[in-house]
Amino acid sequence: MRRVTLLPAPPTGGHALPFAHGLALHGDRTAFVTSEGKISYRELADRVADTARKLGPGRRMVLLPGANTVDALVVHLAALAAGHPVLLVPGDHPEAVEALIDAYDPDVVARPAGGVWAIEERRPGSAHVFHPDLALLLSTSGSTGSPKLVRLSYENLQANAEAIATYLDIRDTDRAATTLPMHYCYGLSVVHSHLARGAGLLVTGLSVADACFWELFRSARGTSLAGVPYTFDLLDRVGFADMDLPHLRYVTQAGGRLAPERVRHYAELGVRRGWDLFVMYGQTEATARMAYLPPELTTSHPGAIGIPVPGGSFSLDHVDEAPGDDVGELVYSGPNVMLGYAHSADDLALGRTVDALRTGDLARRTEDGLYEIVGRRSRFLKILGLRIDPQQVEAMLERYGLSALCTGDDEALSLAVVRRPGWDVRRIRRRVVDECALPPRAVRVHIVAEFPRLPSGKPDYPAVRALGERPAETPDHGGSGPDDLCALYARVLDRTGVTPDSSFVGLGGDSLSYVEISLQLEQRLGGLPANWHTTPIRELAPREPQGANSQTRHRTRLETSVALRAIAIVCVVGSHIRLFEIRGGAHLLLAVAGFNFARFLLTSAERRERVRRTARSIARIALPTMAWTAFALLVSDDYDWTNLLLMHNALAPQIMGPGIHLWFVEALVYILLVTLALLAVPAADRAERRFPYGLPVVLAGLGLLTRYELVGLPERSQITDAVTVFWLFALGWAAAKSRTVPQRLLVTVAGLAAVPGFFPGEPRREAFVAIGFVLLVWLSTLPSHRRVNQAAGALAAASLSIYLTHWQVYPIFDDVSEPLALVAALLFGIGYSTAVTRLTRWTGQRLRRVRREG
Known part of the structure; x- marks a missing residue:
């Protein structure tokens, strides 16, 4: 039996963020590499200091739409270095930005305007009271635009950055690519952990599916890649296995479960090509990382999440729904556990309300000291009196070579299954019915070209659930409800898989189909909403009659x-x-x-x-x-x-x-x-x-x-x-x-x-x-x-x-x-x-x- 060694916790303390205000200590080392050139740590420190002066001396909340750009990173580091709490939001989701501005009333908004980044000062001081430890506010996975945020402290950020840098052995000669969004805790942890070691970052918004990304990666002598499971799908498509990447030292994977055979495949590929694979486990509530699987164990234990990060520890709490005596809910403790949640601006003054993080995952500890996730508490469903684990349904279909996402409610399972020759809706439903002992009417299967995904690349389970809220083929009755409008969009755009979260532009609508749908909406909704073409279907609602007389007709408008x-x-x-x-x-x-x-x-x-x-x-x-x-x-x-x-x-x-x-x-x-x-x-x-x-x-x-x-x-x-x-x-x-x-x-x-x-x-x-x-x-x-x-x-x-x-x-x-x-x-x-x-x-x-x- 092989025992694993836990690394010691890195030193942290205080209410400052050393890696943010200590950038100049790394001198002329390269901090950022972009397609336009290089920026040294000394130059970065000057830009951060200049931006910090613009933010002012008093603590103010800075809302920052995350983007993989130098300007966004400079504002982020400047705010953290100067003690301003940062509300980091998705830069590619304007609706979420506006929703969080309304909910939290930030004092400063920094975002691109006319091709340059501008700092919009909404008031000279602050409208809020902040706890001294509050450093960063992040959305939890799947809650983009929700007012529920994770409150992170300076100690959380520094401790997690140091822990990650320790077990990855990040060196000042390393250069990591920003392959994940900055507003996503995994992507942000890549930035923080490398800055904490004086290493370099390849700052780019390019996808790994883009040939230009690999040109930049090679020319910049990139040493590491970070990816969620979807990233590895893209790597398969672009022929990553055959690429000549002489400086690549390691690849990290988190953001969801990667199938054990895929883990083993990439681990063996790394052995052949001279780089290591780190499989990691984390949540936003733990700043980013809670566990990692040492590379030497990836081929022998590809289904494990590994051991706690330096400074952290796990325990297993008994729960009634556990499938075995050795299984319990995984609970994490460590200096990177969040202060707690914020539901409104009033919560910004709160101190620590959480000491240990109940992950919601069911896990077991192996004889080797490794932890394995076996299910998810909150994902268990009870349908017609039967207890169903959607993760087990996904695993069952995986054995048949089918990639599926499974979720549901008290009435039915909803599955999104990637199209595969020889498999249709009826055949897939039959497999699930036989496995779960459910009646066919309680299993809703939707064949998709690819999974719906969040901006981070994670599977979008709410979108899958929305697919299950209506039959796959919904007739268009000419009504104004979400189902009727979904059917309208599907018919006019000749698309399948239209959900209430779809929009005209997102479905690939163009000027030829725009006219037909706009006129249909005008008739059904009693008026054409502003920016309807980018608005999700579920947010399109009939207009109420205006004026004292409820029979007053709306004024009809025609798009110019x-x-x-x-x-x-x-x-x-x-x-x-x-x-x-x-x-x-x-x-x-x-x-x-x-x-x-x-x-x-x-x-x-x-x-x-x-x-x-x-x-x-x-x-x-x-x-x-x-x-x-x-x-x-x-x-x-x-x-x-x-x-x-x-x-x-x-x-x-x-x-x-x-x-x-x-x-x-x-x-x-x-x-x-x-x-x-x-x-x-x-x-x-x-x-x-x-x-x-x-x-x-x-x-x-x-x-x-x-x-x-x-x-x-x-x-x-x-x-x-x-x-x-x-x-x-x-x-x-x-x-x-x-x-x-x-x-x-x-x-x-x-x-x-x-x-x-x-x-x-x-x-x-x-x-x-x-x-x-x-x-x-x-x-x-x-x-x-x-x-x-x-x-x-x-x-x-x-x-x-x-x-x-x-x-x-x-x-x-x-x-x-x-x-x-x-x-x-x-x-x-x-x-x-x-x-x-x-x-x-x-x-x-x-x-x-x-x-x-x-």
């Missing part, structure tokens, strides 16, 4: 972008028929396209997902165009092969005639392709995220160089229109990203200055484009009427199809009646759009059915 699309396409067709002369509609549509591109495609999703969605949007434009062009080739002489391939505008822009009819579609496709290529570059993707307003402004400036023919290009008639009209798309993009009045003013001035002279001798055309652009920038909605909304929505949703088909439709009726020709062209385009949409959805359903059956 929808109105402009409808007006512009009518003007395009009517002008081509010569029923009237209001030109400029196609150019206005380009600005609207840029506006919608920024709203729907430039989301917080990872780079690959944004690229995929942009490519899908291009396909939704290009494929129907090519299909219609092929038909037009059969029935007329309007087009040739260059039109069919969407290349006429590029190969023969100087040739006028019918071939030029599709210039708008070709220009839009070219612009989107170039934008796709740009954002596929990691550096450009990072620049857009850091400077969401600045990047399109710069691109608009470059576009204006071609607008004013300042770069030596041929005359406009000799080059593709995409080059000369790109500035309109970029200004629309910038308009969507404008957040302040000065930003909107700059975009407006640029548009109003650039439009005049672009259409020589056509002042009415220029006025039409300019007025439409100003409305787009300054007004999100316009007064309307329900029937106007229905008509505008149909026209806007079909605007591309109407533009595409009207060239062949209106001549049939033009000699009979120009108004009839206009109506016919509009109706035919709407019909073609509807047919394409239905065909696309049918094809998607067929493909999914084939994949399930295969």
Whole structure:
């Protein structure tokens, strides 16, 4: 029997945080490595001291949206060094930020504004009374945005940093990558433990799935990686096992259970490649870490969490639901146990209310002195009188090669299972029914492409539970409840697995589907909520009637972008028929396209997902165009092969005639392709995220160089229109990203200055484009009427199809009646759009059915 040796506790004490205010002691050693260069500890100390002076001498609460950037880390360290309690919140979750601002009323808010980090002082002093030990407030796992926070002390932070640095043997030559979010206790512990040893950090927000991450890791001589189970899934996908990483010393894993065979696989890989695997166990309530498995034991005990961290200890408390006499609830004691929870700002003055941490995990101690987790107290369910352990259900399915998350309530189990050939809902349900002796109606199975996850990468069990709150296939009855709206989103977006926590943008919605859903919501909810496209479905509720009379009807509004699309396409067709002369509609549509591109495609999703969605949007434009062009080739002489391939505008822009009819579609496709290529570059993707307003402004400036023919290009008639009209798309993009009045003013001035002279001798055309652009920038909605909304929505949703088909439709009726020709062209385009949409959805359903059956 092998005994393990516990390391001694590191020395700690006092109410200060040595590693935060002692940065300068490490001199010229490298503290941070970024894609832009290196920052020494001396330089970091100067920046921290300068920021600390800005925060002021008196203690104030500093709310900081966590981000893996130098600026965010500087503010964090400055606040800790100067004694200001820090409320660290998810930087990629604006709703959580606002919720915690409302709940805790911080004195200072530090966050990015206009591409730089700004310190917003909400009051000169503090509105709160703080306990002297209070250093940091963190959300618990799965409680993003909840007012319940973990209160951590300076001793907690220093003790846990020193303990981790001790058992990992962190050296001042080490360099760890920030592979996890800073606001997540595991990610923050990587930062703290390395700063405590004078080691370096590779500060990056790149995913391990990004090739640029590995370029930075190699060039910076990275020595360690930290990951949650999902990180290891990504490592498998990118071929980590075959990478040449000569300086890698160790890999750490925490944030959830990694299957024992995966632990053994990575431990053996480390032995072959010369690095160690540390499996760790922790909770936010223990600052970060409570246990680790020594690397030499990972292959022989891959299911264990190991031994307590230096300075900590475990005990097992008897509980009635324990599956054996040797199993009890795991209780941890140590200097890193939190002060307690905070539920409101009044709790900030509290001292220690917790001495030992009841983890909620059921564990046993092996003969070797190692601890193993065997279940979770709070996860046990009692369904129809039967006691069910969801973790055991997950383990059972794992034996069949299925990756599953299991949760539920008093009525049923809810499972999210990653799709695998040969397994469908019925077969999986049967396995669970047989294992748990539950009736089939109490087992709800949902096949998913991948698990829902929290920003930290941990499984999102509340989202899985939400999947189980409704049947997998919920009919859309046209109601306004969450289930009805989920069905609406699923139908229009042709998506499965829509939950009340889903949003339009999160589901990959684009400008083509935006119109249909927005009009449906207007009708069902009695009004279109602000920012509905980024709002979770569960937060969309019908509006109450306003005024003293409960029968008073709400004022109907129409989104400005929808109105402009409808007006512009009518003007395009009517002008081509010569029923009237209001030109400029196609150019206005380009600005609207840029506006919608920024709203729907430039989301917080990872780079690959944004690229995929942009490519899908291009396909939704290009494929129907090519299909219609092929038909037009059969029935007329309007087009040739260059039109069919969407290349006429590029190969023969100087040739006028019918071939030029599709210039708008070709220009839009070219612009989107170039934008796709740009954002596929990691550096450009990072620049857009850091400077969401600045990047399109710069691109608009470059576009204006071609607008004013300042770069030596041929005359406009000799080059593709995409080059000369790109500035309109970029200004629309910038308009969507404008957040302040000065930003909107700059975009407006640029548009109003650039439009005049672009259409020589056509002042009415220029006025039409300019007025439409100003409305787009300054007004999100316009007064309307329900029937106007229905008509505008149909026209806007079909605007591309109407533009595409009207060239062949209106001549049939033009000699009979120009108004009839206009109506016919509009109706035919709407019909073609509807047919394409239905065909696309049918094809998607067929493909999914084939994949399930295969």
